[in-house]
Amino acid sequence: MHFYSMRDLRTESKTMWSNLDNGDEVVLTNNGKPSAIVIDIPEGYFDETVQAVRQAKAMIALNSMRQKAAKEGYMSNDEINDIIGEVRATAPSSNQSGMKTSATLKQADAK
Numbered sequence: 001m002h003f004y005s006m007r008d009l010r011t012e013s014k015t016m017w018s019n020l021d022n023g024d025e026v027v028l029t030n031n032g033k034p035s036a037i038v039i040d041i042p043e044g045y046f047d048e049t050v051q052a053v054r055q056a057k058a059m060i061a062l063n064s065m066r067q068k069a070a071k072e073g074y075m076s077n078d079e080i081n082d083i084i085g086e087v088r089a090t091a092p093s094s095n096q097s098g099m100k101t102s103a104t105l106k107q108a109d110a111k
Helices: 006-011 013-021 046-072 077-090 102-110
Strands: 002-005 026-030 033-038
Touching (some): 002 013, 006 026
């Protein structure tokens, strides 16, 4: 992996292309910070390469969300199910659509 500043990109482009031809990655920096990766795309594999890069970016985003959730705290499936159970236990009998069930209607008629 070779690092080039934006200025180097203009002055050393031949060396950069040579590195790419050798199968190396090139990292472009902006103010000393990595900002882009340039990779060689094998002939006939453009779509596959773009798909792989997009998958990698999606995985980075997913891992970032997981780390944030772990850091800030999150609920386990058991905790979620416990809360759902508590709500269902205190809620009036109804089906998922919010309509009263036949058992609820029979209870109301009996009163």
